[in-house]
Amino acid sequence: MQETGYLFRTDFTVRDYECDIQGVVNNANYQHYLEHARHQFLVSKGISFYDLHEEGLDLIVTKVEIEYKYPLRSCDRFFVTINMAREGNVRIVFTQDIFRIPDNKLIVKARITIAAIKSGRPVAPPVDLIKQLGLE
Amino acid sequence: MQETGYLFRTDFTVRDYECDIQGVVNNANYQHYLEHARHQFLVSKGISFYDLHEEGLDLIVTKVEIEYKYPLRSCDRFFVTINMAREGNVRIVFTQDIFRIPDNKLIVKARITIAAIKSGRPVAPPVDLIKQLGLE
Amino acid sequence: MQETGYLFRTDFTVRDYECDIQGVVNNANYQHYLEHARHQFLVSKGISFYDLHEEGLDLIVTKVEIEYKYPLRSCDRFFVTINMAREGNVRIVFTQDIFRIPDNKLIVKARITIAAIKSGRPVAPPVDLIKQLGLE
Amino acid sequence: MQETGYLFRTDFTVRDYECDIQGVVNNANYQHYLEHARHQFLVSKGISFYDLHEEGLDLIVTKVEIEYKYPLRSCDRFFVTINMAREGNVRIVFTQDIFRIPDNKLIVKARITIAAIKSGRPVAPPVDLIKQLGLE
Numbered sequence: 001m002q003e004t005g006y007l008f009r010t011d012f013t014v015r016d017y018e019c020d021i022q023g024v025v026n027n028a029n030y031q032h033y034l035e036h037a038r039h040q041f042l043v044s045k046g047i048s049f050y051d052l053h054e055e056g057l058d059l060i061v062t063k064v065e066i067e068y069k070y071p072l073r074s075c076d077r078f079f080v081t082i083n084m085a086r087e088g089n090v091r092i093v094f095t096q097d098i099f100r101i102p103d104n105k106l107i108v109k110a111r112i113t114i115a116a117i118k119s120g121r122p123v124a125p126p127v128d129l130i131k132q133l134g135l136e
Numbered sequence: 137m138q139e140t141g142y143l144f145r146t147d148f149t150v151r152d153y154e155c156d157i158q159g160v161v162n163n164a165n166y167q168h169y170l171e172h173a174r175h176q177f178l179v180s181k182g183i184s185f186y187d188l189h190e191e192g193l194d195l196i197v198t199k200v201e202i203e204y205k206y207p208l209r210s211c212d213r214f215f216v217t218i219n220m221a222r223e224g225n226v227r228i229v230f231t232q233d234i235f236r237i238p239d240n241k242l243i244v245k246a247r248i249t250i251a252a253i254k255s256g257r258p259v260a261p262p263v264d265l266i267k268q269l270g271l272e
Numbered sequence: 273m274q275e276t277g278y279l280f281r282t283d284f285t286v287r288d289y290e291c292d293i294q295g296v297v298n299n300a301n302y303q304h305y306l307e308h309a310r311h312q313f314l315v316s317k318g319i320s321f322y323d324l325h326e327e328g329l330d331l332i333v334t335k336v337e338i339e340y341k342y343p344l345r346s347c348d349r350f351f352v353t354i355n356m357a358r359e360g361n362v363r364i365v366f367t368q369d370i371f372r373i374p375d376n377k378l379i380v381k382a383r384i385t386i387a388a389i390k391s392g393r394p395v396a397p398p399v400d401l402i403k404q405l406g407l408e
Numbered sequence: 409m410q411e412t413g414y415l416f417r418t419d420f421t422v423r424d425y426e427c428d429i430q431g432v433v434n435n436a437n438y439q440h441y442l443e444h445a446r447h448q449f450l451v452s453k454g455i456s457f458y459d460l461h462e463e464g465l466d467l468i469v470t471k472v473e474i475e476y477k478y479p480l481r482s483c484d485r486f487f488v489t490i491n492m493a494r495e496g497n498v499r500i501v502f503t504q505d506i507f508r509i510p511d512n513k514l515i516v517k518a519r520i521t522i523a524a525i526k527s528g529r530p531v532a533p534p535v536d537l538i539k540q541l542g543l544e
Contacts, residue, residue: 015444016293016457017300021346022189023293027171027197031164036423043483049424050482053158061163065201074293074458075451151308152321153436155429157482162425172287179347185288186346210322210429211315294461299469300439307435325430333435337473 006081007134008044010037011101014076024071030108031064034096037080038112045132056118057126062091063113069106077101086135090122091115142217143270144180146173147237150212160207166244167200170232173216174248181268192254193262198227199249205242213237222271226258227251278353279406280316282309283373286348296343302380303336306368309352310384317404328390329398334363335385341378349373358407362394363387414489415542416452418445419509422484432479438516439472442504445488446520453540464526465534470499471521477514485509494543498530499523 012033020026042049052059072078083095091113098108116125130136148169156162178185188195208214219231227249234244252261266272284305292298314321324331344350355367363385370380388397402408420441428434450457460467480486491503499521506516524533538544 015440016447017298017440017443019293020289021186021291021293021295022194026289027200028164028167028289031167032423032425035163035425039424050157058158061204063201063203064163065199067199068197151304152311153304153307153428153434156425157427157429157431159429164425168287168289171289175288293458294466299443299472300436303436303439322429330430333476335473335475336435337471339471340469 006083006097008037008041008082009079010040011077011079012036014072014074014078016074019074022071024073027066027068030066030068030098030110033078033080033098034064034066034108034110034112037082037096038094041082045134047129047132052129057123057129058117059092059114059125060117061112062115063111065111067109069108070100072098072100072107078107084133084135086130087113089124092125092133092135142219142233144173144177144218145215146176147213147215148172150208150210150214152210155210158207160209163202163204166202166204166234166246169214169216169234170200170202170244170246170248173218173232174230177218181270183265183268188265193259193265194253195228195250195261196253197248198251199247201247203245205244206236208234208236208243214243220269220271222266223249225260228261228269228271278355278369280309280313280354281351282312283349283351284308286344286346286350288346291346294343296345299338299340302338302340302370302382305350305352305370306336306338306380306382306384309354309368310366313354317406319401319404324401329395329401330389331364331386331397332389333384334387335383337383339381341380342372344370344372344379350379356405356407358402359385361396364397364405364407414491414505416445416449416490417487418448419485419487420444422480422482422486424482427482430479432481435474435476438474438476438506438518441486441488441506442472442474442516442518442520445490445504446502449490453542455537455540460537465531465537466525467500467522467533468525469520470523471519473519475517477516478508480506480508480515486515492541492543494538495521497532500533500541500543 014025018025018029078098078100081097085093087093094112096110096112100107115122150161154161154165214234214236217233221229223229230248232246232248236243251258286297290297290301350370350372353369357365359365366384368382368384372379387394422433426433426437486506486508489505493501495501502520504518504520508515523530
């Protein structure tokens with residue numbers, strides 16, 4: 001499996017409370033992992049949700065598509081990758097995969113669509129933000 | 137917005153701990169709501185995950201596609217609907233929407249793909265299960 | 273088991289995602305149930321955290337003591353009760369129990385201590401709030 | 409604040425989805441942190457819940473007492489400590505504190521009581537387990 005060629009990576013360990021009766025990570029928790037990796041990525045780029053919010057700009061998730069390939073279990077280690085592209089004028093699409101450590105087995109493939117919202121309406125992300133993200 | 141024509145409906149109230157810093161329900165929690173509604177639906181049809189599991193059959197989510205249309209906030213009431221169709225020989229697709237109560241505002245549109253798995257391999261869902269689900 | 277003599281009651285059904293590998297509700301989720309019941313109680317008394325917060329007053333949990341008597345399982349129905357008393361000048365103590373439906377089996381006994389905080393310091397809860405809570 | 413003299417320590421970073429509307433970590437999530445630290449500790453001692461369960465022994469939480477001293481916020485780093493003692497013949501008590509990194513500010517003080525259960529009844533923990541835990 002190809003797990004190279006990503007912009008950013010965050011490492012995790014499965015916590016027992018994230019697992020359900022079947023002994024595997026509950027599906028919704030993968031969305032938590034993906035979100036935490038994106039937020040760590042934004043922090044690494046010097047981008048703060050809260051500063052953006054203060055300036056009246058919110059980055060919101062408008063769509064998630066997640067393919068579940070193989071389950072994670074208690075104590076498994078894994079990493080979440082991030083790639084990113086603009087889609088049209090308004091949207092940014094994150095492609096994110098989850099791989100188990102150390103065998104790099106593909107666990108989840110995801111595509112997360114983000115929009116910038118100002119006063120309740122979608123707007124083109126500000127030039128500064130696009131630069132910070134390296135999306136010019 | 138059209139919110140009629142569903143097989144099943146479950147009602148909920150947002151709990152404060154499901155909301156995040158922005159004051160709206162965290163995206164992953166909608167997946168919990170959708171899952172709980174599906175499980176309530178299966179229970180209503182007399183289908184038990186645990187009995188199926190004992191017989192060696194697991195129903196697993198292989199894909200979720202969720203469009204976030206409008207956020208829910210603390211104390212909002214809402215309902216989750218279920219429709220269902222077969223896709224090919226192996227998969228069952230649930231289409232699920234979330235509407236706010238009482239104004240029926242569309243909150244989320246989702247498409248959840250389920251596969252039946254036996255001994256680690258996808259199989260056609262057993263005839264009995266298809267009958268119980270009303271999918272003949 | 274004595275389950276009468278409470279000020280308020282909220283009913284719940286266990287959701288599968290709240291259960292862990294042992295097939296029982298994860299311990300932290302009982303704290304969610306207790307919290308949701310308290311918030312529903314406050315709403316029933318016309319008390320809003322957010323209005324209080326706007327006036328500079330926050331009600332915060334300073335201590336929880338929870339005894340786990342018997343576990344809840346998938347699909348169990350249960351209710352959470354609330355009683356309440358002042359402790360000293362500054363604190364309010366909620367005593368909350370969880371009982372399974374329909375057999376009233378005692379599941380959890382809890383004691384939750386709340387303090388009113390203004391500008392980062394504990395203060396006596398305002399007279400109006402004490403009246404709304406029926407604690408005069 | 410004294411944060412030395414513990415048997416074990418696990419480091420964490422707050423994830424945004426763990427925070428609630430007030431911008432601080434939701435109270436129930438501290439219980440998750442404490443649990444994950446205990447499980448990591450048991451793993452470090454070569455103790456497996458699942459192996460114990462297979463042998464008919466379950467370690468269950470019978471009581472939690474948590475004092476909330478100061479809130480954690482988005483992106484805060486922190487560590488959870490573990491100390492441990494027997495209480496009577498049947499119970500093991502974990503004392504666990506949470507400290508913010510890097511200023512070692514005390515966030516949470518907790519006391520978690522565990523019992524060993526066999527066939528639904530409390531039993532003295534097996535000698536091997538007591539040895540593995542270093543509690544002789």
